Amino acid sequence: MAQEDKLFIDKLEGVKNWQVWKYQMQVILEARELWGHVDGTATSPALSESSSSSSSAQTAFEKAQRKTKALLVTSINSNLVHLITEPKQIWDKLKERFERNIVANKLFLKQKLFSLKMKDCDSLDDHLRRIKEITDQLAAIKAPIPEDEHIVALLLSLPQSYNTLTTALTAKGDELSLTQVHQALMSEEEKCGLYKGKDGGGRVDKGETALQHEKTSRKPIKCFGCVEENHVIRNCPERKKERAA
Numbered sequence: 001m002a003q004e005d006k007l008f009i010d011k012l013e014g015v016k017n018w019q020v021w022k023y024q025m026q027v028i029l030e031a032r033e034l035w036g037h038v039d040g041t042a043t044s045p046a047l048s049e050s051s052s053s054s055s056s057a058q059t060a061f062e063k064a065q066r067k068t069k070a071l072l073v074t075s076i077n078s079n080l081v082h083l084i085t086e087p088k089q090i091w092d093k094l095k096e097r098f099e100r101n102i103v104a105n106k107l108f109l110k111q112k113l114f115s116l117k118m119k120d121c122d123s124l125d126d127h128l129r130r131i132k133e134i135t136d137q138l139a140a141i142k143a144p145i146p147e148d149e150h151i152v153a154l155l156l157s158l159p160q161s162y163n164t165l166t167t168a169l170t171a172k173g174d175e176l177s178l179t180q181v182h183q184a185l186m187s188e189e190e191k192c193g194l195y196k197g198k199d200g201g202g203r204v205d206k207g208e209t210a211l212q213h214e215k216t217s218r219k220p221i222k223c224f225g226c227v228e229e230n231h232v233i234r235n236c237p238e239r240k241k242e243r244a245a
Contacts, residue, residue, distance in 0.1 A: 009021065009028070009075065011077050012094070013077050015098050015108075017137070019140030021075070029071065034068045034087075037065055037087045038087050044058065045057040069087050072091070105141055106143045109134055109143075113134045114153050116134070117159070118158055120159050127157070128154075135150060147178050154181060155170070158185075
């Protein structure tokens with residue numbers, strides 16, 4: 001296939017990227033004046049043995065058909081190749097397969113969004129990207145997630161180590177925006193990285209303040225009299241008992 005006929009889009013894998021793939025493929029085919037071979041508006045010219053122009057038009061039509069088919073075949077996963085026939089039939093079969101139950105797709109994606117959970121060891125950037133991929137897929141099937149629901153899904157997906165920050169953010173109420181949530185989360189992750197560096201790798205819970213971290217990271221004091229922790233010798237209960245006796 002010539003370089004200009006190659007596509008630089010993700011291959012169609014199934015329901016999860018059908019809407020995005022469909023839009024991208026339509027744009028490409030329209031730009032190359034091949035969309036008519038998919039929507040059926042391009043028809044085969046009537047052949048006439050006495051007309052050389054008709055023969056040449058038929059040749060051009062068949063060439064465009066082959067080019068359209070090649071673009072479709074090379075842009076779908078190998079397990080879908082069995083659907084391949086003519087360009088319009090390919091497109092119609094793909095639509096029938098992936099659009100026959102839009103309600104089920106919406107349900108699947110919304111369940112996926114609200115059940116997604118981030119682990120403490122996960123990268124925040126990767127987690128935000130996964131959420132965006134799901135919301136983009138919902139938008140592509142005309143079921144966009146409102147910003148307040150996007151925020152709720154994101155906050156629910158965070159691990160317990162973010163609880164302090166989550167409480168602070170939800171206290172803002174309706175004034176809270178998705179951008180503010182992203183900024184707050186990234187700021188906390190940066191703080192966590194600084195604490196890790198200072199303590200030689202120890203983990204700090206997201207949302208924990210510097211003062212809280214300093215208190216919890218101090219070594220406990222030890223009594224030199226009874227060798228117990230959490231008090232000094234002048235306050236040692238054992239020494240007080242001895243004096244009382």
